[in-house]
Amino acid sequence: MHSRKIFRAAEDGSGAIFLLMNQRSRTLLDEVLKLPPADRAELAAIVFDSLDTGADEGVEAAWLREVEDRMARLDSGQDKAIPWSEVRAELYADRDA
Numbered sequence: 001m002h003s004r005k006i007f008r009a010a011e012d013g014s015g016a017i018f019l020l021m022n023q024r025s026r027t028l029l030d031e032v033l034k035l036p037p038a039d040r041a042e043l044a045a046i047v048f049d050s051l052d053t054g055a056d057e058g059v060e061a062a063w064l065r066e067v068e069d070r071m072a073r074l075d076s077g078q079d080k081a082i083p084w085s086e087v088r089a090e091l092y093a094d095r096d097a
Contacts, residue, residue: 032043073079 032040035043070079074081
């Protein structure tokens with residue numbers, strides 16, 4: 001197995017942060033960055049999914065229960081939805097205060 005050690009972060013002059021990695025990884029990254037955005041997104045999703053070790057078993061089910069509970073509270077009138085425009089205005093007001 002080749003080394004995937006990341007030594008440090010660097011800035012390349014374009015403002016983007018790249019990680020210094022072994023040559024094989026850097027070459028692969030250079031090729032990936034030449035792909036159209038949709039292809040890069042698909043590839044990123046595949047790589048991200050490959051990192052799933054199963055350590056978070058039950059998390060997806062817990063989130064599903066949480067969403068169902070929230071929807072039930074909205075449907076029953078127990079909770080009230082707040083339009084994004086109001087939330088955003090409040091956040092900006094807090095920030096600017």
